[in-house]
Amino acid sequence: NAGVTQTPKFQVLKTGQSMTLQCAQDMNHEYMSWYRQDPGMGLRLIHYSVGAGITDQGEVPNGYNVSRSTTEDFPLRLLSAAPSQTSVYFCASTREGGRGNTEAFFGQGTRLTVV
Amino acid sequence: DAKTTQPNSMESNEEEPVHLPCNHSTISGTDYIHWYRQLPSQGPEYVIHGLTSNVNNRMASLAIAEDRKSSTLILHRATLRDAAVYYCILNSGTASKLTFGTGTRLQVTL
Numbered sequence A: 001n002a003g004v005t006q007t008p009k010f011q012v013l014k015t016g017q018s019m020t021l022q023c024a025q026d027m028n029h030e031y032m033s034w035y036r037q038d039p040g041m042g043l044r045l046i047h048y049s050v051g052a053g054i055t056d057q058g059e060v061p062n063g064y065n066v067s068r069s070t071t072e073d074f075p076l077r078l079l080s081a082a083p084s085q086t087s088v089y090f091c092a093s094t095r096e097g098g099r100g101n102t103e104a105f106f107g108q109g110t111r112l113t114v115v
Numbered sequence B: 001d002a003k004t005t006q007p008n009s010m011e012s013n014e015e016e017p018v019h020l021p022c023n024h025s026t027i028s029g030t031d032y033i034h035w036y037r038q039l040p041s042q043g044p045e046y047v048i049h050g051l052t053s054n055v056n057n058r059m060a061s062l063a064i065a066e067d068r069k070s071s072t073l074i075l076h077r078a079t080l081r082d083a084a085v086y087y088c089i090l091n092s093g094t095a096s097k098l099t100f101g102t103g104t105r106l107q108v109t110l
Helices: none
Strands: A006-008 A010-013 A020-026 A031-037 A045-053 A054-057 A064-066 A076-078 A087-094 A112-115 B008-014 B016-022 B032-038 B046-048 B059-064 B071-073 B084-091 B105-110
Touching: A006 A087, A010 A020, A020 A031, A020 A087, A045 A064, B008 B016, B016 B032, B016 B084, B016 B105, B032 B059, B046 B059, B046 B071, B071 B084
Parallel strands: A010 A112, B008 B105
Antiparallel strands: A006 A020, A020 A076, A031 A045, A031 A087, A045 A054, A064 A076, A087 A112, B016 B071, B032 B046, B032 B084, B059 B071, B084 B105
């Protein structure tokens, strides 16, 4: 059982380049999320999705796009990378509902450096 | 979401119990208390959660104050593998929108 899988694990981009961070889960979870973590800080929510075709913004959405065409996949797109987007990115999934009574499962992260 | 307050860091000796405190004085009646931990260079990992009663699982125990304004994560016998940042999070909605603070960095020494 793979859980939440993120690719790539490491990436270096030049300023202005675009790329897609991949996230896939095999637990049939409805809800998925993207977070970023800067050095010495906790995770901050970028975007989340409550099901295929439904996405919404989190705390720090600027510079990122998402779409959710299947239950399994939730890619994060950087349209024009900036040095401020250098960070570690985590994808998470959780089953729906629960009103606080469910847990999230996280991937191993993608370490992105923008030069 | 209501705010939580945790010490920045704690130290423990291996094979001794560890009590990690969390204050959440503005907790609402529907907030569950969640604990996650993040091992070095890994994603956060769910540890335990509870609403009002104390909870136990294979990883840890969660002790919740009667007024719910504070809680304590208990690791019964710390090992070197328990060295991590521990996050106390309140959540009354979906776990797809968790609010992380800076957590408590636990150091475990021989």
